[in-house]
Structures are given as C-alpha cells and as structure tokens.
Amino acid sequence: LALISREYRGKFNVKVCKTLPCMLRGSDIILQAVEDATCCKVGGLSEDKMFGVDLVECQGACANAPVVVIDDDYYEDLTVCDIYNIIQTLRCGGIPPCGPQSGRFAAEPCCGLTSLLTCPPPPGYCIQRALFTSCDDGKKKK
Secondary structure: OOOOOOOOOOOEEEEEEOOHHHHHOOHHHHHHHHHHHHOOOEOOEOOOOOEEEEEEOOOOOHHHOOOEEEOOEEEEOOOHHHHHHHHHHHHOOOOOOOEEOOOOOOOOOOOOOOOOOOOOOOOOOOOOHHHHOOOOOOOOOO
16 A cells, blocks of 8 residues: 555556545456456565565545556546556556546536537626726716
C-alpha cells in the first residue's frame, strides 16, 4: 500500500483501487481479472518479472470507478475484458490508451451530456442598457 517501494515491483506496477466507490462498481472482479491476466497475486511479482500487483487507496477518479493505475497511467470505467486487453497490449510491447475505457470523455455522465449542450451566449448578453450609459448622458447643460 506504500507509494514508494524498496523492492522491485515489475516492469509494470499494477495498482487496483480498493476504496468504496471502486468496490461498489466491481473492483473485486477487476482485481481477480488483474491477478489472472498477470499471473500474479497481490503483493507479488509475476514469474517473468513483468508485472507487480498492489492494492491501493483512493486514486481520486471515483466518478470513473473502477480504477486501475499502471505506473502513472489511469485506466477507468473498466470491465474484465478491458483488463485482459490492457495487460495483453503491455505484454506485446504496446501502450494501451489510458483514461475512461467506456468511451465517455473525462467524467461526463455515462448516458452522455445532459446540460450545457449549446454554445454560450456572447459577452454582454442580457445586460441592462442602463449599465452602458453614463450618469450625465440624459442631462443637458444650460
């Protein structure tokens, strides 16, 4: 659970979040898939020394749970199939795309955007005209 390890953790250090939001979204199943795909148990190192698996506390991406961090890359909205694809890509020397694996952008709702769907109005839209006139405009000097 430490951020820094004194022991070799493999070429790829796979960290599975174990806090409540991720657990509610299935991180226990994701952990099992990680262990199966890497052939490595939590706290251990795979035989080929390519993967180390650890459990970690909150990684701050709760809106996109469950989350796995591999080295410094976040993989979010994971399914078991996603885990196998990510691990296989790493085994073959590739770099899997990080971020939400569900196709959504950042932390937008799973069902798509529901607000802010139009372009914003231009500056000054709906501001009272009185705010643009000076106090002396309506008075004539005698």
